[in-house]
Amino acid sequence: xxxxxxxxxxxxxxxxxxxxxxxxxxxxxxxxxxxxxxxxxxxxxxxxxxxxxxxxxxxxxxxxxxxxxxxxxxxxxxxxxxxxxxxxxxxxxxxxxxxxxxxxxxxxxxxxxxxxxxxxxxxxxxxxxxxxxxxxxxxxxxxxxxxxxxxxxxxxxxxxxxxxxxxxxxxxxxxxxxxxxxxxxxxxxxxxxxxxxxxxxxxxxxxxxxxxxxxxxxxxxxxxxxxxxxxxxxxxxxxxxxxx
Numbered sequence: 001x002x003x004x005x006x007x008x009x010x011x012x013x014x015x016x017x018x019x020x021x022x023x024x025x026x027x028x029x030x031x032x033x034x035x036x037x038x039x040x041x042x043x044x045x046x047x048x049x050x051x052x053x054x055x056x057x058x059x060x061x062x063x064x065x066x067x068x069x070x071x072x073x074x075x076x077x078x079x080x081x082x083x084x085x086x087x088x089x090x091x092x093x094x095x096x097x098x099x100x101x102x103x104x105x106x107x108x109x110x111x112x113x114x115x116x117x118x119x120x121x122x123x124x125x126x127x128x129x130x131x132x133x134x135x136x137x138x139x140x141x142x143x144x145x146x147x148x149x150x151x152x153x154x155x156x157x158x159x160x161x162x163x164x165x166x167x168x169x170x171x172x173x174x175x176x177x178x179x180x181x182x183x184x185x186x187x188x189x190x191x192x193x194x195x196x197x198x199x200x201x202x203x204x205x206x207x208x209x210x211x212x213x214x215x216x217x218x219x220x221x222x223x224x225x226x227x228x229x230x231x232x233x234x235x236x237x238x239x240x241x242x243x244x
Contacts, residue, residue: 004120062096062097062099093112134162
């Protein structure tokens, strides 16, 4: 099994580029987004101190074998099924890689053969047993043995530096809707259009609610005043009738 090192980098919502520094020699770079793999760098010879620019494109996607084989081949045991792994490379000249999410990650060579190697698809990202992330969040560190920084990757509906907050119980709150859009270190003028629009809408709604409550309160006071006057008139008429 080849040596594997995992690097993490947080990409903000208003960014579409990221810079990663790799101090170790490498030949392959896979980008994993959720459960999808992309082969973004492939170099036969390692070049020291090189600047490599790449992008994550659909053509670099490494599909699962369920997208490449029929059910009959998928039902074969792994030792028998792997004998057919050269077929996708031969059939599709644009295919770079694929995997079985079980044992092998395969690369398609220039001669359209499958070069497969063992790949750990069930790696536990728990910061070497020191996982401080909550709600089953994954913990990443910037160095395998001497880390100086860690980061939590949260499951769906959880957020926060330690995945300690949830949006499940606040589906209609601004915190749940805009929690990922608000940048705490930026002024309102530099926030995204979604945040600015929400502030305007919230201000209008607050003004409408305040006006409605004010009118209801005014109408309630007027109604109580009319009822009081009516009761006083009845008492006066009753007293006059008693006198005569």
